[in-house]
Amino acid sequence: MELLSLSPPGWGGNLLRGLVNSLQIAFGAFGLGLVIGLFGAYGKLYGGVVIRDLLGIYTTVIRAVPELVLILILYYVGTDLINKAAEAMGYGRVEISGVVAGIWVLGIVQGAYSTEVLRGAIQAVPKGQMEAARAYGMPALLVMRRVTIPAMMSFAVPGLANLWLIATKDTALLAIVGFSELTLETKQAAASTRAYFTFFLAAGALYLIVTLLSGVVFGRIEKWARRGQPSLRAGQSR
Amino acid sequence: MTLRALLQPHRIVMMALFAIFVIWCALSLRWDWIPQYAPLALEGLWRTIWILIVTCILGFLLAIPLGLAQAIGPWYLAAPARVFCTVIRGTPLLLQIWLLYYGLGSLFPQIPWIRGSDLWPYLRQAWPYAVLALTLSYAGYEGEVMRGAFSSVNKGQLEAANSFGMPRFTMFRRIWLPQAIRSVLPTLGGETILQLKATPLVATITVVEIYAVSSRVRSDMLIVYEPLLLLALFYLIIAGVITLLFRKFENSVPSR
Numbered sequence: 198m199e200l201l202s203l204s205p206p207g208w209g210g211n212l213l214r215g216l217v218n219s220l221q222i223a224f225g226a227f228g229l230g231l232v233i234g235l236f237g238a239y240g241k242l243y244g245g246v247v248i249r250d251l252l253g254i255y256t257t258v259i260r261a262v263p264e265l266v267l268i269l270i271l272y273y274v275g276t277d278l279i280n281k282a283a284e285a286m287g288y289g290r291v292e293i294s295g296v297v298a299g300i301w302v303l304g305i306v307q308g309a310y311s312t313e314v315l316r317g318a319i320q321a322v323p324k325g326q327m328e329a330a331r332a333y334g335m336p337a338l339l340v341m342r343r344v345t346i347p348a349m350m351s352f353a354v355p356g357l358a359n360l361w362l363i364a365t366k367d368t369a370l371l372a373i374v375g376f377s378e379l380t381l382e383t384k385q386a387a388a389s390t391r392a393y394f395t396f397f398l399a400a401g402a403l404y405l406i407v408t409l410l411s412g413v414v415f416g417r418i419e420k421w422a423r424r425g426q427p428s429l430r431a432g433q434s435r
Numbered sequence: 436m437t438l439r440a441l442l443q444p445h446r447i448v449m450m451a452l453f454a455i456f457v458i459w460c461a462l463s464l465r466w467d468w469i470p471q472y473a474p475l476a477l478e479g480l481w482r483t484i485w486i487l488i489v490t491c492i493l494g495f496l497l498a499i500p501l502g503l504a505q506a507i508g509p510w511y512l513a514a515p516a517r518v519f520c521t522v523i524r525g526t527p528l529l530l531q532i533w534l535l536y537y538g539l540g541s542l543f544p545q546i547p548w549i550r551g552s553d554l555w556p557y558l559r560q561a562w563p564y565a566v567l568a569l570t571l572s573y574a575g576y577e578g579e580v581m582r583g584a585f586s587s588v589n590k591g592q593l594e595a596a597n598s599f600g601m602p603r604f605t606m607f608r609r610i611w612l613p614q615a616i617r618s619v620l621p622t623l624g625g626e627t628i629l630q631l632k633a634t635p636l637v638a639t640i641t642v643v644e645i646y647a648v649s650s651r652v653r654s655d656m657l658i659v660y661e662p663l664l665l666l667a668l669f670y671l672i673i674a675g676v677i678t679l680l681f682r683k684f685e686n687s688v689p690s691r
Contacts, residue, residue: 246443246445247445247449251449258667261628261670262674263632263633263635264632265632265646269663270663273660367527369528370527370529373529380530380533383530384533384537388537393537393538393542394538397530401522404526404527405526408525408526
């Protein structure tokens with residue numbers, strides 16, 4: 198147990214630092230994924246044929262190739278591009294921080310999934326609502342902000358909650374490219390003390406706490422997004 | 436997709452661009468390592484597929500009692516099943532794999548009767564831990580799906596079977612399970628692709644599957660993109676095959 202204490206002889210501090218790093222990346226990636234997903238969903242629904250096909254390829258490829266492989270490809274492509282750009286502008290090679298790289302890589306992966314979630318949610322909004330707003334001469338952006346997004350929230354939240362959980366768990370994959378998030382910190386702590394079970398179980402508990410707390414938070418959000426709507430259960434009977 | 440849909444002008448342009456990209460890759464990147472590594476790659480590919488099939492089947496068999504326990508079991512069966520599913524779904528798979536491999540792997544040598552047993556030569560290798568971790572993970576995710584499937588089967592049919600005096604096990608085998616499986620088939624396809632995408636994680640515990648082969652090529656030949664692109668292509672093809680197989684499955688069972 199004293200192995201887990203927060204001060205230096207124990208490794209608890211390292212684990213918590215790893216957890217903070219993990220959460221930071223998960224937050225960033227989830228946010229970036231939402232932005233990509235919103236544009237992607239609109240592109241898929243209202244875009245031209247070319248945009249629709251390109252987005253189709255993006256979501257299909259990202260969802261069929263393992264995250265680990267994508268992380269490696271995107272990591273190298275990203276650093277290569279940035280270094281080329283930096284050299285072209287006359288700077289030397291740039292060292293990219295792990296957090297930024299992690300957010301960029303996981304964000305693009307998340308974007309593909311949230312494109313699908315948001316597209317489904319937008320489609321679930323009754324068309325008449327958007328048409329009514331358009332008929333009153335609302336500009337497209339205002340329709341999106343005032344009508345589409347609030348109305349689709351209740352359909353999107355369960356899917357987005359799932360994506361958030363995937364984001365927190367996918368941060369563990371960054372351990373393989375050597376970024377010191379929770380899983381890698383745990384492995385290092387375990388390897389240097391030989392107390393594998395203690396540390397892996399502790400890390401598992403931390404992840405589980407994050408998951409369970411997120412469940413509570415998203416439950417609240419869903420309730421808020423559903424305010425004023427009749428309960429879905431009421432109409433169902435089997 | 437019909438041929439006509441494929442031959443729209445913008446799609447022809449996109450395919451041409453893609454073909455140019457492929458030709459550019461073929462000409463300007465290094466591929467001379469392929470003959471040398473092809474046997475190893477085939478072995479790795481086979482191991483990936485083998486692990487995928489074995490863990491999916493075992494995991495699914497484990498998921499049936501897990502789902503059943505949660506759907507109708509008494510609380511002393513339902514509660515552990517629910518905890519198991521929550522824990523598996525709430526922690527990263529990589530952590531589970533490392534916990535089993537490093538944790539159990541460091542525990543077993545200290546127990547004399549395990550060292551002396553016939554299983555010891557296997558327990559010293561990495562793949563039993565990989566199979567165990569992936570099986571448990573698949574069972575955890577699938578158990579949750581099966582719970583929904585079991586409770587969605589029409590109660591009237593079960594009551595009818597019951598009133599004809601069908602034994603409970605026959606009822607389960609003939610009516611309940613087939614309908615539950617039919618209703619999860621689409622989800623099952625998706626979950627199997629997720630499982631495919633989880634297999635490269637076992638490369639981190641020294642199981643040499645296709646991802647591990649590509650990492651080896653990368654470090655041996657000091658190249659980055661070539662093996663990764665080829666690897667992504669392999670996974671795309673396997674995922675496509677899984678999708679087709681499940682579509683065929685779904686079409687072969689009569690739907691309501």
